[in-house]
Amino acid sequence: MRRRQIVRGLSSGLLLFWGTPLRAFAQRIRVFASAQGWYMSDRIERTEAEWRQRLTAEQYRVARERGTEAAFSGTLWNNHAPGVYRCVGCELDLFHSETKFESGTGWPSFSAPIAEANVATEEDRSFFMRRTEVHCARCESHLGHVFSDGPPPTGKRYCINSVVLVFVAMD
Numbered sequence: 517m518r519r520r521q522i523v524r525g526l527s528s529g530l531l532l533f534w535g536t537p538l539r540a541f542a543q544r545i546r547v548f549a550s551a552q553g554w555y556m557s558d559r560i561e562r563t564e565a566e567w568r569q570r571l572t573a574e575q576y577r578v579a580r581e582r583g584t585e586a587a588f589s590g591t592l593w594n595n596h597a598p599g600v601y602r603c604v605g606c607e608l609d610l611f612h613s614e615t616k617f618e619s620g621t622g623w624p625s626f627s628a629p630i631a632e633a634n635v636a637t638e639e640d641r642s643f644f645m646r647r648t649e650v651h652c653a654r655c656e657s658h659l660g661h662v663f664s665d666g667p668p669p670t671g672k673r674y675c676i677n678s679v680v681l682v683f684v685a686m687d
Contacts, residue, residue: 558654559654559655560605560606560654560655561655562655564580567579567580567605570605571604571605572679574679575604575679575680578658578677578679578680579604579605579657579658579659579679579680580657580658581658582640582649582658583658583677584660584677585623585677585678585679586622587621587622587623588622589622589678590622590623590624590677590678590679591678592624592678592681592683593622593623593624593678595613595616595624595683596613596616597613597683597685598613598614598685598686599612599613599683599684599685599686600612600613600630600683600684600686601613601616601624601626601676601681601682601683601684602681602682602683602684603652603654603655603657603659603680603681603682604657604679604680604681604682605652605655605657605680606652606654606655606657607682608634608652608653608654608655609630609631609634610629610630610634610635610652610659610676610681611624611626611628611629611630611674611676611681612626612630613686615627615628615629617666617667619666619673619675621675623660623675623676623677623678624675624676624678624681625666625673625674625675625676626673626674626676627666627667627669627670627672627673627674628670628672628674629674633653634652634653634654635650635651635652635653635659635674636650636651636652636653636656637649637650637651637662638651640661647661647663648661648662648663649661650662650674650676657680658677658680659674659676659677659680659681660674660675660676660677660680661674661675662674662675663675
């Protein structure tokens, strides 16, 4: 069930107990969350030709063919500015700079996504390893991998390719 459906269902159920003011409050929450880009909305599906036209060759290789950029080669691994990191394929907000940390790996590393609903994971057994792949929940672009050696409180390290992220600085 998508996050919006959950919020709507929750607000409708609580309305039975607390009445009309709760419906207005729930609507304000939905509008704020949507405006902030925190929740995944409708899925985006494009043909391979549309993806190739929209993305650079390197972005396509990583995002659509599950590639990996070379360590320390991306533009965002050493970025320390405050802001939001979005998916290059659909501009969904994925990570916030407050969760970015120095992992020493050469890729941007985050301890948590902006919203769990915005990223999806699946087991990756390529290259004779067992890892957990991370991809955008809206457009299914490959982002990187998540490991369980990150800092508290999550203990997670989302190791993400710079080339599949768009950084939006906060004022």
